[in-house]
């Protein structure tokens with residue numbers, strides 16, 4: 001990534017022991033929109049205020065915005081790949097879309113820090129938002145998820161992590177940003193635990209105890225690891241996952257909160273299609289016989305620099321009835337046309353536009 005790329009939010013920070021995921025909707029109306037815009041400029045200071053009290057606990061927060069919310073809060077230009085969450089599958093096996101304008105992904109090694117930051121952030125937002133989902137997640141034993149397998153092994157690291165997760169020149173107005181897809185899964189743990197370890201390993205595609213990938217000769221093409229491995233022109237396309245376990249044993253609730261970052265929504269969508277529909281269709285992910293997605297959202301994560309500048313941004317006019325719902329390239333083009341016309345971003349008094357040039 002060139003040095004001129006705006007500073008990303010904490011997308012690429014290492015794994016932590018705890019996390020809080022909050023999805024909220026914003027009340028439609030200018031007062032709420034103004035509150036949320038102002039809040040964007042306060043997030044970094046809030047993370048500093050809470051995190052500095054326990055530097056070793058690695059507190060961080062990433063905020064993202066849904067497709068409709070982007071138009072309503074910030075107007076044009078809009079991120080090229082931002083569109084409503086795409087659903088895949090049907091019947092019992094379906095990746096469903098659920099409401100959500102803002103995502104907060106708060107992480108730390110101690111839950112008290114996550115809790116404090118979540119409380120402060122929501123206090124600032126007040127009645128401008130309604131929280132529609134809140135999950136308190138934890139890492140289970142040696143970085144396993146609640147189905148008992150180590151989760152995150154094949155995540156990219158170092159330079160390739162940044163390359164897979166952070167937008168570069170392909171959408172110059174939004175470089176340093178990212179896209180994040182979240183899904184809250186509930187597991188039928190009783191049925192899962194009734195399987196033999198060998199059956200579970202064939203479903204995941206890795207050995208349970210050692211975490212070693214199964215040999216190609218025995219790994220089924222419908223294993224989770226096979227269906228989420230993407231190859232484009234001989235190159236593997238990866239995403240960056242920070243999944244967490246959650247649950248309430250007393251209510252027999254056992255879950256995995258899936259969260260995947262990428263520089264475009266496409267790879268994660270392709271993985272979901274492979275899992276839910278199958279590759280080829282019908283050859284679906286057997287993990288879904290034991291796991292049900294109960295939420296689904298796609299959010300754009302602005303760079304940290306752009307997040308700081310968002311309070312100064314106002315949607316000048318209602319967005320044209322364009323391809324927002326499809327996320328097609330015309331949005332991308334219009335952003336660049338704005339840029340070409342003015343020589344700077346055509347977004348009101350946005351500071352620091354030179355960083356994006």
Ligand code: HEM
Pocket residue numbers: 145147149150151152153154155183185204206224225226228229239241256258260268269271272287291
């Ligand atoms: C029920 C929810 C899920 C659970 C419990 C789960 C668990 C796992 C586990 C245990 C692994 C193997 C270790 C690793 O490489 O991390 C894995 C791999 C992976 N998962 Fe998931 N996962 C879930 C949902 C998803 C979803 C929704 C996606 C993408 C849309 C996804 C994408 C991936 C990818 C890309 C890999 C690495 C594949 C490889 O290169 O071998 N997972 N997952």
